[in-house]
Amino acid sequence: MQLHELVNTIGQDLQRRYGERVHKLTLHGGFSCPNRDGTIGRGGCTFCNVASFADEETQIQSIEEQLKDRAGEIHRARKYLAYFQAYTSTYAEVQTLKNMYEQALKAADIVGLCVGTRPDCVPDAVLELLAGYVQQGYEIWLELGLQTANNQTLKHINRGHDFECYSQITERARALGIKVCTHLIVGLPKETRDDNIETLKKVLEVGTDGIKLHGLHIVEGSTMAKAWRAGRLEAPTLEEYVAIASEMIRLTPPDVVYHRVSSAARRPTLLSPLWCENRWLAMTEIGRALDKEGAQGSLIGQPFHYQTVR
Numbered sequence: 001m002q003l004h005e006l007v008n009t010i011g012q013d014l015q016r017r018y019g020e021r022v023h024k025l026t027l028h029g030g031f032s033c034p035n036r037d038g039t040i041g042r043g044g045c046t047f048c049n050v051a052s053f054a055d056e057e058t059q060i061q062s063i064e065e066q067l068k069d070r071a072g073e074i075h076r077a078r079k080y081l082a083y084f085q086a087y088t089s090t091y092a093e094v095q096t097l098k099n100m101y102e103q104a105l106k107a108a109d110i111v112g113l114c115v116g117t118r119p120d121c122v123p124d125a126v127l128e129l130l131a132g133y134v135q136q137g138y139e140i141w142l143e144l145g146l147q148t149a150n151n152q153t154l155k156h157i158n159r160g161h162d163f164e165c166y167s168q169i170t171e172r173a174r175a176l177g178i179k180v181c182t183h184l185i186v187g188l189p190k191e192t193r194d195d196n197i198e199t200l201k202k203v204l205e206v207g208t209d210g211i212k213l214h215g216l217h218i219v220e221g222s223t224m225a226k227a228w229r230a231g232r233l234e235a236p237t238l239e240e241y242v243a244i245a246s247e248m249i250r251l252t253p254p255d256v257v258y259h260r261v262s263s264a265a266r267r268p269t270l271l272s273p274l275w276c277e278n279r280w281l282a283m284t285e286i287g288r289a290l291d292k293e294g295a296q297g298s299l300i301g302q303p304f305h306y307q308t309v310r
Helices: 010-018 057-062 063-075 094-105 124-137 151-156 163-175 193-206 223-231 238-250 279-293
Strands: 021-025 079-086 111-118 140-145 179-186 210-213 257-260 269-271
Touching: 010 021, 010 063, 010 257, 021 063, 063 079, 063 094, 079 094, 094 111, 094 124, 094 257, 111 124, 124 140, 124 163, 140 163, 163 179, 163 193, 179 238, 193 238, 210 238, 223 269, 238 279
Parallel strands: 021 079, 079 111, 111 140, 140 179, 179 210, 210 257
Antiparallel strands: none
16 A cells, blocks of 8 residues: 555645645745754754755745745646745744745745744744734644654753743644644654654644654764764664654554655765665655554554563
8 A cells, every 4th residue: 555545644635635736845944043043052953954954055045936946846736835944944033934934925826834943933923923824724834843752852952942842832823723743753862662652642642733753864064973973873773763653653643644754864964874865765664564554543542552672
């Protein structure tokens, strides 16, 4: 079976609701991050180097130019979501955000926004701005980088916020009709399968509309790269990641939308694990595991079992 027959994917969810394909167009708004500029911290999260997934050269292009280029690369869709991905895409004055978001929304065939950010960078004024677009009929996703619900791990990776911060902003956003997609990383230092399952449990208890799973990957320019070179850190193997990710998916209610079930990064920025370079590899293996063991939601109603496997 294909992955979308086993997982409630964002692609299938959008096609079901819009009656045709809707694709995300990734944009770079030139934002910074309060965990890099000294507002919260310096150096950023220990896993982060945005160049591993975003093209820094696009910063010199206008939003309109970026949208045109991205749409030109996709030939199977006529509707799009403008995805502000890199760094913290709510980290600016509200008027600046409004101008940028509306440059995207006024473009032809754009049906909404996906805004990637941190839980501690979404003030009420930003929520009100996004809620206004919801009221106008746009598809609005607030993509919150949580990574883990373990506060000790969040501190260890220099995240700069705690789970309670995520919980509060998620509840406020969803109360305003804004959809929330929660980003989670499997394989963070010192975390086990049990930690990942506990994170999922807490996220589901708070409530979320979507989940994006990432395997930990070590990238050049990150703090983790130093630990990896010194032999103090290992990224998860493909087998470890597939086992944990597929179990998390089976524990997820069918109405929660998966925006991604695995991550990808590019060499030479990517150092480890090299299986992350092929975005289809983990997706294929997760599909096989789910086909064999059960689709999304198949473990609902069963107790969370804890057993350390790595």
